[in-house]
Amino acid sequence: MVSLEQIVAFMAAEFPQSKCAVVAVGQGSATVRHQVGPGELRPGGTVSGPVLMAVVDVALYAAILGEIGIVPLAVTTSLNINFLRKPSPDKDIIGVARLLKVGKTLVVGEVSLFSDGGSEPVAHAVGTYAIPPSRVG
Numbered sequence: 001m002v003s004l005e006q007i008v009a010f011m012a013a014e015f016p017q018s019k020c021a022v023v024a025v026g027q028g029s030a031t032v033r034h035q036v037g038p039g040e041l042r043p044g045g046t047v048s049g050p051v052l053m054a055v056v057d058v059a060l061y062a063a064i065l066g067e068i069g070i071v072p073l074a075v076t077t078s079l080n081i082n083f084l085r086k087p088s089p090d091k092d093i094i095g096v097a098r099l100l101k102v103g104k105t106l107v108v109g110e111v112s113l114f115s116d117g118g119s120e121p122v123a124h125a126v127g128t129y130a131i132p133p134s135r136v137g
Contacts, residue, residue: 001025001027001066001067002025002065002066002069002070003025004022004023004024004025004066006070007022007025007030007062007065007066007070008021008022010065010070010072011058011062014072015058018054018058019034019035019040019054020032020033020034020054020055020058020059020095021033021034021035022058022062025062025063025065025066026066027066027067028063028066028067028098028099028102029063029066029096029097029098029099030059030060030062030063030066030096030097031059031094031095031096031097032055032058032059032062032094032095032097033092033093033094033095033116034051034054034055034058034092034093034095035092036051036087036088036089036090036091036092036093041089045089046086046087046089047087047088047089047093047122049081049083051093052081052083052087052093052113052122052123053079053081053125055093055095055111055113056079056081056095056097056111056113056123056125056127057076057079057127058095059095059096059097059111060076060097060107060109060111060127060129061074061076061129062097063097063098063099063109064099064102064107064109064129064131067099067102067107068102068107068131071131071132073132074107074129074130074131074132075129075130076127076128076129077106077128077129077130078127078128079125079126079127079128080125080126080127081123081124081125082123082124082125083122083123084120084121084122084123084124085120085121085122086122087113087115087122087123088115088116088118091115091116091117091118092115092116093113093114093115093116093122094113094114094115094116095111095112095113096111096112096113096114097109097110097111098110098111100126103131104131104133105130105131105133106128106129106130106131107128107129107131108126108127108128109126109127109129110124110125110126110127111124111125111126111127112124113125
């Protein structure tokens, strides 16, 4: 299993533009935080869908890297999100990922998104990643 520090360093080097911070990685899981500011809001004062999708994508990627190692060519092949309630416009978005199946070529996981401090999810997503066949594992 890859450490949190290794994943944080990899993400900082490869995705310096990302506003998501990986805060925890466990067995088949990861938690990320995305700071919310005026640039993340859409008209009506809610966090935009693309921001929520980005949190999902980073959370799944971090969980996968924690499980199979640093595999830069693991890529998203599908992502489906259900928006459940309006996120708070003044609280960070927290993404909690859990891997459902880790196969040889595909990984499937789910992510629940929360406004920081909230107990009810604001969105739920399921995603699939393709794993390159050359990975060692």
